[in-house]
Amino acid sequence: MDIVKRIRLSPAERRDQLLELGIKMLSLRGLEQISIEDIAKMAGISRGLLFHYFPSKRDFHLAIVQRSSDDILGALTPNEELTPPEMLRDVMERYVTYVTDNRDSYVSLLRGPGSGDPELRVILEDNRKQLVDRILIFGRFADIDITPRIELAVRGWIAFVEEVTISWLTEPKIAREELIDMLVGALPVTVPDAAPVVSL
Template sequence: MNNSQPRGRAARATERSSSRRAELITVGRKLFADTSYDALSMDDIARQAGVAKGLIYYYFRSKRGYYLAIIEDAVAGLAELAGSTHELAPYDRVRHTVDGYLRYAQHHQAAYRAIVTGGVGFDAEVLAIRDAVRARMLTTIALGAWGREDPPPLARTALIGWLCSVEGVTLDWIGERRLARETVGALLVRGLGDTLRLIEEYEPDCPAPPRPPAR
């Protein structure tokens, strides 16, 4: 008996299912960007997606499941930024990561606001997604600055403070857009350098990288 045909059909079915799910997430990202969570019903979502409501329940179980899947999909790109610059020098790595972070927030404003502010109300699952992004960013900074993934508590606390300021500045920037992205990025990178030098004062085992050459 040839088992290759059943396996081939199963693989194609899985691929179609994944593609369909991805299409629904793409539609959802656009919908939630323009309309609040509470204002969208499952009927509205199904109508805008051009599918039967049961299909959304099949893939996501509920509106909340659909919303969380959209946030998780959106944040995957944001988290990936933190691990995609290992071939660069430390300063260029940070600059590239911060610029990519700002670009992401600029082009996915609804998802970014949901991630940073905690989603609908105070959503523990969305906050967990945010914390995972922060952890990825912390690991990247610690590896670039000190060659280690586990900075001491004081260094970690100081870096969390910087990350919180990044989130606040980014939220203000995408709301106001009065500054160029490059200017905002330069401010954030400079702030990280100042934070690393402050850490060095308290944790000599975590020396700050040399200042970048003047440009």
């Protein structure tokens, strides 16, 4: 990775720069292999200055995971001007685009050695909870009565989406559009009450 020419940045800008460099490095290696020294060198700052923004290497790693989680949630903000079926497909299309563009970092977070870390898992679980809440928004737009059973089933569907997508990234035996069709079509199968969400 290229070394960034040192320039004066505000504290917020510097912190963002370090996180972005960390996310880029995550696309090349596992979270546990991200080096503080390498990041500081690429940013054109001292190792000590990096610790001004992140008290420890672990704090930096967790901040990278949190930023990655925020990025994917930002990419999947529902377009509420669409109908529920259109909204769902739009989100799945953007999801597949995001994980394709960030393939290695995405797989590393969900399947890498660090994925068993309790604090990291808290961030990933919060990410899934927010995704569940977003999917349930589609149901509310379709006037579905959201029950605990539906919430649990939607969570199961999200696990299906993650597993199928990772398998597809590893070995894409079907076209992108076929994958999206599968992900969208699996929702009413997993959550029969959600049929109005995908029925035009």
